[in-house]
Amino acid sequence: MSEIADRETKWQARWKEAGLGRAHREEGRPKYFIVFAYPGSSGFQHLGHMRGFTYADALARFHRMQGARVLFPGGTHASGLPSVTFAAKVEHGDPDTLQGLKGLGLNEEGIARLTSPEEAARFLGETYWQAWERFGLLMDRGAYLTTIDPDYRQFIRWQFARLEQGGYLVQKPYYAPFCPRSGPVSVDPSETDLSRGGSAEIITYTALPFTLDDGRVLLAATLRPETVYGATNVWLPPDGSLEEWKVQGRTYLASPAGVAKLLEQQGGERGGQVPIASLLGSTARAPLTGERLPLIASQLVNPAVGTGVVMSVPGHAPADWVAIGELPAADAERLRGATRTIIDVPSAGLAPSEQELLKGEGAPAGRAIANIGVQGLGDKVRLQEATERVYLLEFSHGVLSVGPFAGHPVARARTEVAQQAMATEGAVEIREFSEPVVCRCGETVIIRRIPDQWFLGYGSMDWKRETREAARRMHFEPREYGTELEKILDWFDDRPAMRQGKWLGTPFPRDPRWIIEPIADSTFYPAYYVVRRYVSDGRVSVDQLTEAFFDYVFLGRGAGEPSVDLTLLREIRQEFEYWYPLDLNLGGKEHKRVHFPVFLYNHVALLPPEKRPLGIFVHWWLTSYTGEKISKKDVKGGQLPPVDEALTLWGADAIRLYYAIGASPSQDIQWDREACAASGDRVEETLRQITALPPTPAAPIEKGALVAHVDRWFATRVVGLLQRVRESFEGYDLRTASQGAFVELPALIRRYRARGGDHPELLGAVADLWVRLIAPITPHIAEEAYRVRGGKGFVSVAGYPRGTELPAFPDSLERERVVEGVEEDVAALLKVWKKAPAKLRVFVAAPWKYHADARLRERLADGPLNIGRYMQEAKIDPALQPHMGDLPKFLQEVRNTGLSGLPPLLSPGDELATLQESATYLARRLEVPSVEVWTEDEGAPHDPANRRGRSRPGKPALALE
RNA sequence: GCUGGCGUAGCCAAGUCUGGUCAACGGCAACGGACUCAAGAUCCGUUCUCGCAGGAGUUCCCAGGUUCAAAUCCUGGCGCCAGCACCA
Structure with a gap:
């Protein structure tokens, strides 16, 4: 082990031994309660993960040195799929995973145990905790938890009981991926459940009814229902049959694949086969317009997509335009003159590329075809481009020009037309994946309607309003996130809160078939950290964590759990009252749209205004270098090193300083190995310099002790610097704070010396302040220097410099400016x-x-x-x-x-x-x-x-x- | 499209809300020098252009505008990134 690693482990051990991370309540004394959004236990951590944790620790350390009692807990989020995925990788023998595990010193037996998702989650959680310790994070181990611990589950049960009681849970239909053989599956990029299609999206079509003379109804699926006003005909597949779908006394026709989807999503039953040939040549009445449109066969139609029946809008759909151009004369005759333009796009304000698309005369689809140069139905790439661009352009800029919704923007008219068609014409929705999705078992995944899905009702106006008000009283870092969050709350809607399937999580107490969804079980957990410490030291048992217990501790309601000693119960309640509200929740930018909003929502639902969170700190990422065109020689950082390797190479202090000084938190840092190494040099140099300075004087420096101009000037500049660093920390500006402590102060000392300054007591006093100044960022070298300089106890709990420790002489700055x-x-x-x-x-x-x-x-x-x-x-x-x-x-x-x-x-x-x-x-x-x-x-x-x-x-x- | 962000010298990156103290913090890199047997570390200096007296010129994506004064405010344009939902 290197000298650096020895130094760091030594101090980490001493902090642990002295219990510095443990939170102690002290009534009447200021407190600081900070959490970071706990990481999901999905795999091995790298330097990117540690950035935010380090910020949190630096802030916690700063407040601790300022005299506050600090509660800085941490845990891991084991719910959901990540640990399941990880365990599956172990089971399948994924080489990277196995190599990583061996690197952590696991033997075959240890590895084999990790095929259990729960074991994997606990194991990963421990490795995270170790990494935090090795980075010098001073946290309360007693509060450490994973979300699959039995006591945590008790807490979640209580939370959901209260949410349900408060009317925050709603039940309504939902459409979810489902494997006919394996049951509910998750469609997500990790493809834990899937063999393909992890990035598929669910697309919702409106199936418009076109009524045949005999009363049967063709369902034509479309993404653009508003274009029904421009429909000229209905496309059917060139051969094969349609199938009847009977629902609520009506009979619809769609392709067999379409009927299969409708049965899953809407119910009803399957009827007989109808040969397509028997339909061609007749007409159908269009919904809303009542026009009679000819039924025509075309290669264009794929019976597997949508309902296998398509309405044709040649004026606005390039594919329809091209298909019509390629029709046999007899069919074309039936359509003559029918193409219409029903959407206007004002040319003002269009981007040049959009102007280009619409150059020329005639219907938009025809113009796009000409301008893009589509060669025919076979020219799939260009046809696709034309379709997408016309679709996007008309959606964003178009205005409907006919029918009852004339004058409405397309974006609005689309829902209006769909709503009306569903209300008055019997149109239905039909959903499907944007690409094929296949289950691990080999079965094709379908979309099934779940009639009684539980949602958290985030769309509720009352809840939303109160959450927005809570947000207005909070502090956000960066400030812009405050305004962004308000916008996010505007569109935030009900979210499914539970699922059925093979996930880790807590079963919903009212109906244990449902497992509470991972986002939903990680919203109110800062509160539980307070309680967790009593469970981990055995003073409270899992079965004592009843609803009555939590009602009393969190809400001050009722008499509490009778089996818990009353004094203890009261103490826990006091703890909660002391630490809450939470001062800061810190997390990466990936949490802006999901975790932070629901975190706030749930606090609003469960706690009175004075107990709601005070601040949110969002940090951006540490990214690895991804440029490909630059020659290898120029590649700066390369891949992010794993935590172990980085700690061995540079040590925690170096990396912590690199995070803090490299960029402001609201900016991605591109990993730069050389810069990190250089900050390691700076750390060592700082330690050398501090220890080389004269000893700390026994008594404070009096004003009268400084006579020479350089001494006065130096003291004054140091005072200004100390104030600035402290203010920067208070304002969460770690970069400015670190620059002051690691760049400006040494530069100041250099100049003081160059100016001939050499007042030993003054230098000694400054050195003592310097040690404290750097402690939140580089705690290990700070402790080392503090001890070498004869400091008592730990600098981690010493006072943070305020700028009042030295005398100041304002006029000395003006004098020095003349010399400069x-x-x-x-x-x-x-x-x-x-x-x-x-x-x-x-x-x-x-x-x-x-x-x-x-x-x-x-x-x-x-x-x-x-x-x-x-x-x-x-x-x-x-x-x-x-x-x-x-x-x-x-x-x-x-x-x-x-x-x-x-x-x-x-x-x-x-x-x-x-x-x-x-x-x-x-x-x-x-x-x-x-x-x-x-x-x-x-x-x-x-x-x-x-x-x-x-x-x-x-x-x-x-x-x- | 929607929501948010970004574009600053060789690279990374402050500054922009609150216009002047900004040729623009800091880091990396490079060059010169000190130290050293040497290397590393450290220290000093230089890194937009011109200038034999402390000065001048041209810059902060582009084009306009407001102002005594713009990297900073306004308008328009160009380019880039992230998220857009059940995914942690």
Whole structure:
């Protein structure tokens, strides 16, 4: 093990031994309760996962050092599919998974155990916890949980009982993926249940009824029901049969595949076969318009898609347009002149590519065909493009121009037409996957209607309104997320809260066939962390976690669980009252639209306003380098290293600093190995420097102890820096805070020393503050340095610098600025001054200029400078009168810069004294053998170019020789 | 399309809400120097252009506009990213 790893494990062990992570309530003392959105137990963690956890720890540490009692718990989310997937990978012998497990030191037997999803979840959870410890996270192990623990399940049962009681659960029909052989399945990209089709979406068609003369009804499935006003005919497959579907006393016709879907989704029963040939040549009455349309066969129609019957809208559907063009003469005759344009797209405001699409005359579909150059029905790629573009364009910009909904935008008319067709014409919805979905068992997955699905009623206006109000009182980081969340709440709708299938989770108490869905069981859990500590140390048993228990602890309602000792019960209630509300919930940007909204909703449903969360912190991701076109030599970071490897290479402190200083949290960081390594160097250098500084003085530095300008200046700058760092932490700005602690402070010390500063007590005091300053970000080296410097206890619980620890001398900053100005100016001069200078003369402005300057500031404060008036006044000012000739030039220079362009105002004596005191420094620094400081009106040495005349208060003139 | 975000010097990335202190923090990289037998680390300097006196010019995706003043505000355009639901 490396020296770094040894150091880090040593301190982690000591923190654990001292119990620093354990939360202790102390009434009357401020508290800070922070959680991160617990990770799903899906596999091995990498550096990307650790970014947010580190932020949470840095904030928790900062507040702990500020004197707050901190509750910083963590857990893992084992519900749902991830652990099931992982266990399946173990079972199937997935090479990456097995290699990872062996890397963690598991033997065959240990690995075999992980084929159980529960075991896998617990195991993964432990590896996460270990990673958190190794990153230096100071958390309360007593609160650690996984969501499949029996006590957690008790908690979830209580939560859902309360939600149901409060009317937050609703039951209504739902359409879900279903395997006829294996039962409910999940269609998601991990394809745990599937052998193909994980990225399929469920598409909802409207099946419009077209009535034949004999009363039977053809169902034509469409995604664009509003185009019924432009329908010219009905397409049927070229051969085969349709099938009857009988429902509610009516008989519909659709393809056999279509009928199969309808039976699953709508019920009813199958009827007889109807040969398509028997239908061709007749007509059907269209819904809503009542027009009679011819039935025509076409290759266009795929009986497997939708209902196998399609209404033809050649004006707006490129495929229909092309199909009609390719019809035999007899069929074409029946349609002549029927193509219509029923959607207008105003050309104003269209993107050039959209304008291009609609160039020309005639129906939009025909124009798109011509402009894209579709060659015929066989030209599938271009036909597809034309279809998609017309569809999108008309959906987003089109306005319906005929019928009762004329004038309505297509996006709106579409639902209006569908609603009306369903209400008055007997239209039905039919759903199918966007691509074939096949179960692991080999069976094709279908969509089945579940009549009594449980939802969380997030669409409810009352609940939504109260949640929005709660959000308005919260703090969001970044602030933009607050406005975004309001928008999200606007469209947030009921969500299925349970499912039937093979998932990990808690059965719904009222009906255990339902397993509570993973998003739904991870909304109110911060509250349970408080209780969990009493379960893990055995003071409360699982069977004591009754509804009465939780009612009392969380809501203060009822007498509580009688089997729990009353004193203990009261204590737990007090704990909850102490820690709640939650100060901060921190999570990655993937949680913006799902977890954070429901987290808030549930707190609103269950708790009174004063107990609702106070803040949400969203961080972006650490991304791996994905560019492909750049040659390998240029590839910066490459893949994200696994946690173990990264810790061995650089150590936790280095990575923590890298996270904190690399970018602001609301920005993806692209992994940069070299930058991470460099931050490791910085960490080690910081440790070296702090330990090399003089010892911490026994007593605070008194104001009187600092006499020299550099000492005063240094102390003042440090004070400002400490304040800024603390404020940055309070404002969640970890980047600025780290920059101050790791970049600016060492730079300040360097300059202080370069300026000749060497006040041992002052440096010692600063070193002690520095150790504390860095502790939230790099706790291990902070402890190390703290101990080496003789600190007592742990710096992790020492006080955080506030900026009141050192005396400050505001005027010293202005003095120093004069010196800095001279440095900058000389550096600029030397750039163009080719020779090596032998001597630098510095001329401080003559006293009358200070007088003129003071007057100038008064005038500028009133508005733009009136030079004429100023001169009038100067004439009668005895101090300025002798210098009337020089005044205009003096004034001219400030005329354009205004007040803000003026350097700080010092007294002439202060400026002169500061520069004299700094002459040696300037000589060394600027590599000029001799530096002399004069005043402008002092007896002049050699000054042929009359440089001295340039001098202004705060900005002395310079002469190089 | 909807919702949100982004476009800053070789690369990463602050600054934009609250216009001036911004040729624009910080990091990486590169170059020069100090130190070293050497390497690494560390320290100093340089990295838009021009300039033999502290200056000037041109920049913050593009084009306009507001303003004494714009990376920052407004309008329009171009380009890119994420999410869009049952998936954690």
